[in-house]
Amino acid sequence: MVASLKLAGPRFRVREATKNDVSDMTEVFFRSFNAKFWQYFLPDNPGGRKFWDESWAMGIDNPTDRSFVVEDTQNDNKIVAFSRWMVPQNDGNLERPWPDVPPGMDMEVAGAFFGGMEVNRHEMLGKRPHWCKQLCQRAKIAALMTNTVLEMLGVHEDYQKHGIGAVLIKYGTDQADKDGLETYLDASEIGQPYYKKRHNFAHPKGINIPDRPEYGSFYYESLIRDPQAAAK
Template sequence: MATASTLEMEPATLEDVETITEVWFSAFTDPSMRRLFPDTPGFRQWLTDANRSDMINKPFQKYLKVVDTASTDEKGRPRIVSYAKWDTATLEERGRRYPPWHADSPADECEAFFIEMEKVRRQIMGDTRHYYLDMLGTHPDYRKRGAGSMLVKWGCDLADREGVAAYVDASSNGAPLYERFGFVGNSASNPMLDGIVTPMVRK
């Protein structure tokens, strides 16, 4: 069993993108998300390629990982147990969040869902400068052991140093973690998002 002393946070690298995909699919098993992000070989490759492209082309997106130094993967490296993607750009600077959808996904449904998420974010935040926790996933074996907290704290500390707010579209399971760091659920909502994500803001 991992302890706090065996978990370390590091910048994620291009060598990590395939493992990041594995962590994502182990972390997000809710039927509503699995419908948008189907667990097929083609879609897994699409997600891997999307993260690789972002790492290369979008330096304002900060990828972080937590590794367990007491456990190794098949290549003998410390096992990646959690990862996060903090976006420090504005919506205009970031551009499109995902590339064109893979054929295995319901493209029209995916497009509508993420458009609504960004619409709600604009409604809530307006012109307020903020950093966006785009993604945080933790392998089920490592939940409630501090990995997620390390990744959330990194972004909150950065936001505090630079005097900006923070925003996350939280799952029901993730909301308690964000609340501990000062995120507050917002009443602004949309029927398409209800029960899937909750907008949360840290002033």
């Protein structure tokens, strides 16, 4: 039985993102993904911010994407979280436009990280339709999928543990349950217990990421959530 799920209250409002939000979404990204691995792999610098600003704008323009932000209505509607969903085309083809990768990216780590997620998803699910939550898609590589993807999700570090991420995740798992589909995600070592305990993800498969002196070791794994029967 999945543990009880804490959901954000009415103080936090979810709405669709616009291009006016891209710099705020980038700020939330860097205030969400701030472990030593992320500081090394996707550091907060002008090149990194340009990459994410362009990425959000491309997603908002993409007709098969749905981007959302969460506002704190008690703090001048400050953007405190985001998510981005990729909606499949009829033929299952999801071409994802990405800007050029930031200068200096460690391409060995990038190949292991993004490539490992892609390999795991195909090995674990094959071509079965499913919902998918990923922290990042392969940079500058087109994706062919037969599913709907929660591609990005981040919550500002000052607003974590308020149930905001749970609302954004529950949107996808509710849709998956309605459709009778599995849900797939990739998670860090910190996030894995939460996804397993609160959202009923299981079936872990690790992703091998090279060690680096800057961050030591970083462990990621892929998880699947089986469709859940509606409560009666």
